[in-house]
Amino acid sequence: MKILLVEDEVQIRDWVARILRENGFVVDPVGDGNEAYQMLQTSSYDGAVLDIMLPGRDGLSLLKSIRQKGINLPVLVLSARGEWGERVEGLNLGADDYLPKPFQMDELIARLRAICRRAQGDQLNLIEAGPVRLNVATREASVSGEALELTAREFSLLELLARSPGRVFTRTQILDRVWDYSFDPQTNLVDVYVKRLRQHLGEASRDCIETVRGVGYRFIESS
Numbered sequence: 187m188k189i190l191l192v193e194d195e196v197q198i199r200d201w202v203a204r205i206l207r208e209n210g211f212v213v214d215p216v217g218d219g220n221e222a223y224q225m226l227q228t229s230s231y232d233g234a235v236l237d238i239m240l241p242g243r244d245g246l247s248l249l250k251s252i253r254q255k256g257i258n259l260p261v262l263v264l265s266a267r268g269e270w271g272e273r274v275e276g277l278n279l280g281a282d283d284y285l286p287k288p289f290q291m292d293e294l295i296a297r298l299r300a301i302c303r304r305a306q307g308d309q310l311n312l313i314e315a316g317p318v319r320l321n322v323a324t325r326e327a328s329v330s331g332e333a334l335e336l337t338a339r340e341f342s343l344l345e346l347l348a349r350s351p352g353r354v355f356t357r358t359q360i361l362d363r364v365w366d367y368s369f370d371p372q373t374n375l376v377d378v379y380v381k382r383l384r385q386h387l388g389e390a391s392r393d394c395i396e397t398v399r400g401v402g403y404r405f406i407e408s409s
Contacts, residue, residue, distance in 0.1 A: 188232050189212065194217040200215070202294070218242040235262050237263075261283075315351045353405075393406065
């Protein structure tokens with residue numbers, strides 16, 4: 187899932203971004219409300235974590251503006267103040283959930299996944315492609331009924347491929363969506379992780395992930 191993180195405190199922003207990435211999210215961190223507003227109009231996100239106290243355009247004004255524009259992505263609002271009136275105002279403006287500072291990252295991740303899950307619909311949490319079955323909500327994976335032990339990045343890569351069987355993803359697209367990296371012609375990160383996934387899938391199912399020579403990879407559902 188690709189998340190916009192809007193937080194002006196650098197230490198908090200870097201900490202939250204790092205933990206989210208370690209848990210399989212792709213994160214665009216930004217510290218200014220006006221910049222966040224532009225990014226929300228030009229880029230596609232699965233959700234946003236939004237602090238209320240921001241330079242440029244405060245969080246509640248930003249929330250109001252994007253809802254008026256018809257941008258309906260799930261939004262988790264953060265605030266150090268934690269006042270009931272502010273919480274109600276944020277929810278009335280269209281926030282999907284509210285978390286006061288200080289917070290535990292486990293709770294933030296759980297709440298973020300919950301609001302994204304509600305927005306997507308429960309049916310999108312279950313992916314069945316060929317012998318592979320993924321539960322995005324619980325981060326569980328299996329092949330031919332056998333459980334797979336995957337890292338967060340391995341799961342995100344398999345989810346990306348299995349969610350769109352037959353579609354070819356370039357290495358550039360995979361790096362952007364799974365690692366939030368810009369393309370580096372020297373890196374073999376994608377190839378290394380595809381090799382790991384094939385090992386996890388086992389002899390009977392490893393051909394589900396097909397190499398498209400000179401382009402990238404795709405998931406073959408009928409394998």
